Amino acid sequence: MIPVFDLKRQYATIKNEIDSAVFSVLENGVFVLGENVAAFEKEFAAYNGNKHCIGVASGTDALILSLRALDIGPGDEVITVANTASPTVMAIMSVGATPILADCDSHYNIDTALIEQKITRKTKAIIPVHLYGQPCDMKEIRSIANKHSLKIIEDCAQAHGAEYSGKKVGFSGIGCFSFYPTKNLGAYGDGGAIVTDDDELAEKLRMLRFYGQKKTYDSLFFGYNSRLDEIQAAILRVKLKHLESWIKARRHIAKLYNELLSGVIIPEEKTGRKHAYHLYVIRIKQRDALMAYLKERGIGTGIHYPVPIHMQKAFSLPGNYPKAERNAKDILSLPMFPELREEEVRKVAEDVMYFLNNKI
Ligand SMILES: Cc1ncc(COP(=O)(O)O)c(C=O)c1O
The missing domain is CATH 3.90.1150.10 (Aspartate Aminotransferase, domain 1)
Structure with missing residues (x-):
């Protein structure tokens, strides 16, 4: 048998490191937003060349929280590509916005020549998806977004380690990653992260993942429970090194x-x-x-x-x-x-x- 992917083979190569990382979380007794999440966020931000990383519960949540952080909701339109994974589009619908699709080019990413004709007065953002790990044409997408004052949320769920002009993807405002087990950087369960260089957005995203709270038991706006957990963060810290x-x-x-x-x-x-x-x-x-x-x-x-x-x-x-x-x-x-x-x-x-x- 030659499988399409095989997570057991990878585990066999890092078993000792993983086992000791997981056991040390169990021994510490802190399971949510502890030292591993904080350290992983720093390490992944540094790896990716961003100022901030916010660990969340999944790649889907990374997209939902990003849309919320940009105040995108009912009445707004968000442009993305017709051949993505369904969560890209479900995230847009989750915040009450309308997904507007554009076709892909012959190599699977959004055809940038089709974006402008999709823009209306309601358009707020573009979600380019770096499908299969191949970066989209970010120069063109950024120039269209600048011209029409649109936000960019890069769907990097499949593109850990991919680069555009020498920069890791996720450099155009907000980048959303999934740590689903089979991804290039995969947890042993669900997980996700958002990267940004914007201090204000980072703070809002940290609150959004934690019931809209800055201080415990004091919600300032409608938020979510969407946190990367300590065990997954400890696993991701080991895997990030590889x-x-x-x-x-x-x-x-x-x-x-x-x-x-x-x-x-x-x-x-x-x-x-x-x-x-x-x-x-x-x-x-x-x-x-x-x-x-x-x-x-x-x-x-x-x-x-x-x-x-x-x-x-x-x-x-x-x-x-x-x-x-x-x-x-x-x-x-x-x-x-x-x-x-x-x-x-x-x-x-x-x-x-x-x-x-x-x-x-
Ligand atoms: C392109 C794309 N976007 C978003 C997601 C959602 O990520 P998750 O499964 O971690 O919610 C995935 C993963 O399946 C994906 O491939």
């Missing part, structure tokens, strides 16, 4: 796939950007047949995502998004995780090429 080497391993695997595959559309890394390869996604017309063939051969794959946002029942949004719709039929995520062995990458590529060459 993140750069894991990104390097992901990039090495991607390079190898790129060299070994032909006849399928491989991921693109645009000049000046560093793809963090959360997922390695190819495009091929005979996707379903290839997926079934690989499954028979013991190779796990995934589809991220099989149904574009506007076609999901929960959203049923108007409009046609031809590239998002086409991609949903053609994309396939091949096995990708730092511990994937070179011979396994070669085996996956060999089987894909055999399928293609023999038109199975």
Whole structure:
């Protein structure tokens, strides 16, 4: 079996560090907003090149709290992309705002040429999603946002370690991360974080995650219970030390796939950007047949995502998004995780090429 991802392999490489971090939290007896959360927030902010990091309960909450911090709510519109994970759009709906979708470009991120025509008097923000770990065209998005006085919330849930012009993503106002276990930096449960350089926003976000309180038992506005917990923070502190080497391993695997595959559309890394390869996604017309063939051969794959946002029942949004719709039929995520062995990458590529060459 070659799985699409395997968290057990990673745990085996860091077991001692993780076990002692978890046990020390249990021994300390502080489980919420303790020293590990404070230390992780400092360490992740430093890693990412931001002034502040606020640990929250999930990537979805990171987006919801960010929208709330920017006072975005009913009557407001927020532009995002049609082929994201559903939580990007659910977060917009959670605060009562209206999601406005734009199609993606041929390499899966929001097509910046389509953004301006979506802007109305009600538009308050853009949420670019660095899908699969590939940074969006932030220069263009920032220039559109500046021109129309819009806020930017970067959805970095899949892009820990990705860079644009030498900067880690999450540098355009607010960046939202998920620590869902399979992410490039994953907890052993749910978790998320918001990064920003803005002192006022950081303070508001800290209150929003804690019932709108600055001081305990005195809520100043409607808030949430959305805190990264101590055990997850202790785990993330251990894992953060390995993140750069894991990104390097992901990039090495991607390079190898790129060299070994032909006849399928491989991921693109645009000049000046560093793809963090959360997922390695190819495009091929005979996707379903290839997926079934690989499954028979013991190779796990995934589809991220099989149904574009506007076609999901929960959203049923108007409009046609031809590239998002086409991609949903053609994309396939091949096995990708730092511990994937070179011979396994070669085996996956060999089987894909055999399928293609023999038109199975
Ligand atoms: C692009 C994107 N945005 C948001 C999220 C939400 O993160 P979480 O699952 O931590 O709530 C995810 C994770 O699934 C994601 O992939």
